[in-house]
Amino acid sequence: MSKKKHICLISPKRTIWAKTDQIRKVLEERTKLLKPWYSPSLSILTIIGLTPSDIEITYIDEDFEEIDFNIQYDIVGISAMTQQVTRGYEIAKEFRKRGSYVVIGGIHASVLPDEALEWVDTVIIGEAENLWPKFLADFRNNRERKIYQQPQGTFVDLSKSPIPGYDLLKNKNYFKDPKYFYNLIPIQVSRGCPHNCEFCLVTKCYGSKFRKKTIEQVTLEIKKIKECFPGKTIMFADDNLLIDRKYAKELLTALKELQIRWVAQSDISIGEHEDLLKLAYESGGLFLLIGFESINPENLKMINKNSWKYRQLANYSSNIEKIQKNGIIVFGSFIFGLDNDDNNVFNDVVEFMNKNNITGQLTISTPLPGSKLLERLKKEERLIEQEPFWDKCTFFDVLYKPQKMTVDELEKGFIWAYKQLFNENSFSERAKYLKAMYKNIQ
Amino acid sequence: MLQNRTTDLNEEIVEILSRITRIDLKGITYATLILEELGIDSLMAIEILARVEKQFDIIIEESILAEVNTVGDFVQTIEKKINMEN
Numbered sequence: 070m071s072k073k074k075h076i077c078l079i080s081p082k083r084t085i086w087a088k089t090d091q092i093r094k095v096l097e098e099r100t101k102l103l104k105p106w107y108s109p110s111l112s113i114l115t116i117i118g119l120t121p122s123d124i125e126i127t128y129i130d131e132d133f134e135e136i137d138f139n140i141q142y143d144i145v146g147i148s149a150m151t152q153q154v155t156r157g158y159e160i161a162k163e164f165r166k167r168g169s170y171v172v173i174g175g176i177h178a179s180v181l182p183d184e185a186l187e188w189v190d191t192v193i194i195g196e197a198e199n200l201w202p203k204f205l206a207d208f209r210n211n212r213e214r215k216i217y218q219q220p221q222g223t224f225v226d227l228s229k230s231p232i233p234g235y236d237l238l239k240n241k242n243y244f245k246d247p248k249y250f251y252n253l254i255p256i257q258v259s260r261g262c263p264h265n266c267e268f269c270l271v272t273k274c275y276g277s278k279f280r281k282k283t284i285e286q287v288t289l290e291i292k293k294i295k296e297c298f299p300g301k302t303i304m305f306a307d308d309n310l311l312i313d314r315k316y317a318k319e320l321l322t323a324l325k326e327l328q329i330r331w332v333a334q335s336d337i338s339i340g341e342h343e344d345l346l347k348l349a350y351e352s353g354g355l356f357l358l359i360g361f362e363s364i365n366p367e368n369l370k371m372i373n374k375n376s377w378k379y380r381q382l383a384n385y386s387s388n389i390e391k392i393q394k395n396g397i398i399v400f401g402s403f404i405f406g407l408d409n410d411d412n413n414v415f416n417d418v419v420e421f422m423n424k425n426n427i428t429g430q431l432t433i434s435t436p437l438p439g440s441k442l443l444e445r446l447k448k449e450e451r452l453i454e455q456e457p458f459w460d461k462c463t464f465f466d467v468l469y470k471p472q473k474m475t476v477d478e479l480e481k482g483f484i485w486a487y488k489q490l491f492n493e494n495s496f497s498e499r500a501k502y503l504k505a506m507y508k509n510i511q
Numbered sequence: 512m513l514q515n516r517t518t519d520l521n522e523e524i525v526e527i528l529s530r531i532t533r534i535d536l537k538g539i540t541y542a543t544l545i546l547e548e549l550g551i552d553s554l555m556a557i558e559i560l561a562r563v564e565k566q567f568d569i570i571i572e573e574s575i576l577a578e579v580n581t582v583g584d585f586v587q588t589i590e591k592k593i594n595m596e597n
Contacts, residue, residue: 101577104552244547252552300534302550328533330555353533356554398554428554493574500557500573507561 074209075125077142077169078117080110081149081156082131087465095484096465099491104252107132109238111255111306112148112175112197117234119201126237131156133243133250138163144208145169147189151177151437151462158188165190170213172204176274177459180439182216184457194218195274196225196260224275227260227282232290235297244298253304253332254294258282258320262308266362266373268404268434268442271308279313284323291327302355305333311357312336317345324352332400334358337381340388343395350396350510357392358400358429361385364421367409389425396510398503401429405483411473415482419489426502431486432464433479520567520593524586527562531555541583545576563589569596 085105086096096103109130117126129136145164149157154177161171174193178185182192191213193200200217207213219225235254244250259281265272282290294303310333311317324331330353337359339345349357362378363369369379381388389399403418422429436443436452438459446452451470454461458468465483467476474482489495529536532549545551551559556576564571569592579585 102553250547252550299538300532300548300550302552302555330531330533330550355558398557496553497573500560503554503557504561504564507558508565 073123073125074143075127076120076144076146077127077129077140078113078146078148079136079157079160080113080130080132081147081153081160083150083153083156084460084463087463088461089466089480092465092480092484095487099487102491102493102496103487106253106304107251108253108255108304109243109251110148111233111257113146114233114235114238114255115230116146116148116174116197116201117237118231119197120205120234124205126234128237128241130241130243131160133241136160138167141167142169145171147171147173148175149173149177150175151459154178154185155457155460158185161188170208176270177438179274180270186215190215192216198225198227198230224261224278224280227258227280228286230282230286232286232293235293239297252302254298254301255304255306256287256290256294257306258287259307259310259313259316262312264373264375264377266378267371267445268437268440270437270439273439275308281313281316284319287320288323288327291324291329295327295329303329303331305331308334310335311339311342311345311349314342314345318348321345321348321352321354327353329353330355332356332358334360337361337385337388340384340391343391346392346395346397354397356398356400358402360402362402362404363407363410363414364403364417365407365409365414368407371408385421386425389427393426393503393506394509396507399425399427399429401427403429403431404434405431405486406434406467406469406471406479408472410471410479412478412482415486419486422490423495423498426499428490428499431483431490433467433483434469435462435464435466436468437462520590521586523566524563524589525582527559527566528582528585531559531562539582541581541586543582545579545581545585549582551576567593569593 087093113128120126147157147161165171171189172191173185173189174197178192179194182194185192191204194216195218199219204213204217259279260275261277261279262271263277332355335357362372366379366382369382370376372378392399401422405414436446446469453470454468461468467479470476471479525539529539532551534549543549560571571592575588579588
């Protein structure tokens with residue numbers, strides 16, 4: 070009988086907050102009010118779910134655990150976001166030196182497979198559900214290929230996606246560190262987005278059509294999460310959980326029975342659907358992360374071709390109020406450094422957030438590889454770092470010359486905005502508002 | 512089961528925790544860790560404080576949850592607050 074194969078799946082260390090010292094220092098000082106989100110890699114959990122039980126699997130999240138390079142694995146699998154990929158390549162190099170076969174997946178390697186192949190043996194391009202089993206079968210038969218890819222223009226049928234391998238994390242020590250630990254457990258029920266924003270790769274990688282798992286599948290996955298991690302808040306990793314209103318209604322109705330707390334991303338138009346918001350609260354919804362991106366109309370017109378974001382602007386405040394009135398916290402996401410941002414943007418966004426009593430995250434416009442934004446900036450010769458600057462794609466570092474301010478002004482203004490929004494006084498003001506909001510709900 | 516639960520008031524506070532976190536009462540003891548085991552972060556904490564304030568007609572500073580580690584600490588702190596206001 071042949072020896073059981075052993076795979077090590079690794080999520081490389083990531084940069085928390087920024088590479089730039091002055092930005093990182095200010096954000097770190099606020100950790101009491103500004104906790105980074107920690108959750109397991111859903112890509113790796115999905116790979117675990119796709120791996121047959123006759124293969125032994127080790128999962129390593131390098132944020133919590135050091136890698137022992139002296140262990141001989143048959144296969145090392147790496148899943149990395151752009152900011153992790155440089156470390157991912159270092160890991161690949163070490164394991165290949167020791168004779169392990171290294172395979173990489175994730176959006177970065179999917180958009181730059183030739184770069185990845187300089188470091189690894191095989192690249193899985195795009196969604197893994199159909200490709201990982203093919204790769205494993207080929208590996209067993211010593212006929213593995215350099216690239217595995219879905220046929221052009223086709224996407225995975227999510228109703229055939231497996232339950233992610235949550236079981237494997239049950240005994241990990243990633244939940245007990247008093248400072249940092251997994252505070253959210255991810256689940257994904259859909260993929261695809263019609264908006265195709267300039268800075269984003271979701272439409273490019275997952276297509277514009279909204280694909281979804283069945284409600285029965287989602288129910289089983291949540292039951293598994295509850296069994297493995299009782300009491301943990303569930304994070305829907307979907308780019309827009311509630312975009313298909315009919316499906317959202319069925320999903321939220323099913324969630325009501327499951328007794329969970331959850332967070333998700335949506336867009337501001339959900340404010341116009343109070344029936345769904347009521348269901349969202351009743352089913353355990355805590356907050357919705359909403360990508361406002363900007364409150365400057367010219368920025369919003371540029372973000373996507375059909376100006377969908379711009380058309381929502383007039384209703385930002387009224388829709389925020391409707392969401393909050395139904396018991397859901399609005400966690401707004403804003404980008405600084407867009408082309409129409411000048412020195413006023415920092416004060417404008419702080420005022421907007423305070424006026425509407427929302428919390429959230431502020432980020433710096435980041436030209437990810439594969440994005441239309443990066444291509445445009447290259448043509449305009451505005452990059453301030455030579456490629457590859459992947460480790461700096463943290464969303465908290467400035468990587469290109471803004472149009473209407475200097476790099477220094479952007480960094481200083483960004484820090485100023487964080488200081489305004491994340492201090493004891495502003496937190497207390499928001500908390501008062503939210504407490505009143507909850508008291509008005511029966 | 513919650514150990515050393517002595518009063519109705521304590522039970523009411525724990526019931527609020529259970530209702531907001533969706534964790535069954537049986538899974539909550541005085542030793543249960545607020546952050547790590549009940550998953551209560553600063554946002555969920557606001558909902559809990561709002562429910563406690565409403566139920567007992569008191570005002571609680573938001574900073575309170577930063578100072579407590581366990582359910583027992585939380586119950587005790589709220590109890591003291593209620594006694595003070597009465």
